[in-house]
Amino acid sequence: MSTATSTATAATATDADGDAILTVRGVRRAFGGIVAVDVERLDIRRGAITAIIGPNGAGKTTLFNLLTGFDRPDAGAWALEGRALEGLPPHRIARLGMVRTFQLTRSLGRLTVLENMAVAAQTQPGERLERALLRWSWRAEERRVAERARELLDRFGIAHMAREQAGTLSGGQRKLLEMARALMTEPRIVMLDEPTAGVNPALTQSLLDHMRALNEQGMTIVFVEHDMDVVMGISDRVVVLAEGRVLTEGRPEEVVADERVIEAYLGRARAPAETPAEDGDA
């Protein structure tokens, strides 16, 4: 861990060193008395798969919420490829190429699976009200969007559900759909909050394969994970959060050997593999 300026508010996150796609400086968020996130410095490497681990309540989801604009920090700065993101609303951050998924899946139940995908396209001019009635002006793009959506659905093994309403999918299928939908936006970096929670082992395996394949195509992936086997198997870098702070950061095998990491987990008498079951949000 390198030392960052402790005056978090004065720091800017645009002084990225090396090959960081996302730089975080002094981001802090407290709920009442609880400091949920207090990250002095965190750099996410371009093109890497970074796992964020930490006990329940460590602040992983809160950190995702802050970085993607869904929550506002009390202090701090962060930047995507040198572009400062503080104060931007979630949709602007998503359009800049950082797209997140949610710990509790959020499928658009009364839209079809195909519509769930199509709505995530960033290229459809017919989404603008003034073009909506000019069918000829968006029909061609609509075909391209549907084609791309089908390709992705195919890759995630849910193409046969394309015409079904998303609300009829199983919990695991919804997780896949949500990830596919995030990819539909053609992001530069995806932030996946517990992508494997509540997904059966077979689906988990294919999900991990997708992540690896995407990564090989150059996508930067950050994901929250409780299962250490998954973490060890897939990630290039591991960030350990505990009580809102970055405890340590490094290669997987370095991190698991770190005394402080073992302490952070055992100190709370919880094994990392003890994943909380996800509630189906039907």
Place this chain on the structure above:
Amino acid sequence: MEFDVIFGNAARAGLGPTAAIFALAAVGLNLHFGYGGLLNFGQVGFMMLGAYGAAVVVATWGGSLWLGIPFGLALCVVFALALGAPTLRLRSDYFAITTIAAAEILRLLIRSSPATDVTGGPFGLQTIANSFYALNFLPDGRHGLGTFSFSSNQLWVMLVAWVLVLLCSALVLALIRSPWGRVLRAIREDEDAVRSIGKNVVAYKLQALVIGGVIGGLAGVVEALQQSGVGSENFEPQVTFFAWAALILGGMATTAGPVVGAILFWFLREGVESFIRELSTQSWLPDLLADFLDGSEGAISVTFMGVGLIALMALRPQGILGRGRDLHLGT
């Protein structure tokens, strides 16, 4: 019992201008809530602005009705923006409360004494629609059978009103089938999910509020044309709730639902009222009961509609045209 009279009355209400006015209001609400998930309980506010906007231009400022109507609709746009911009960022219940309050405050302002010079206050405004009826090309006299008959001018309003209902329904359908409508429907399902894929949720909700509000404003314009005047007593909060009842009855998020719902609502309401009125004149009825029924037919029919809606919620909550299984898929 003269059932032909009862049926004639009911049919006249179901196809008359009032049903068309409520159909328009419900088509607007359908865009708001059925497709966009916006809980607008102040649709009557839009109707009021459409009606008064047109009437004030003609009766107070001596302008043309054809300027007054767009002026009324422009007021609806302003009202939607003023209502939505501060509240659509907040949780949906804040928006709902604001709409109901704003519409009623608007009504009280319109009928207040300082506003009398412009709005006519409690007396309203009259004779505003002459240039509208001047365009009536239908033959004079009464048209129809028995109680199911209309004057030439009534028929003219009806014709225009139902054409507007068709046009607005077609507009909503086209919007909903466009990528714009897909985003709107997605917002109804889960706002945060839609934010996470890069859509400006507040902008879409504002746009939907404006369009549905202007359709509501058109309903108000038709009301002003039908009465050739405006009065604040026609814009009490219950108007909004009757429009909601029509929408629920016909089925949310369907194209024909709000229209079928409005027709049925007025058909049944007038049918029951007419039936009770007929019943109270029957000689076999005990005097006490006849006295009770006489004059309370309005209250009885509204009660009937209320109980009917509750029964509908229990038996067919998606409305007459709604798709049942959709109900289980919402988030």
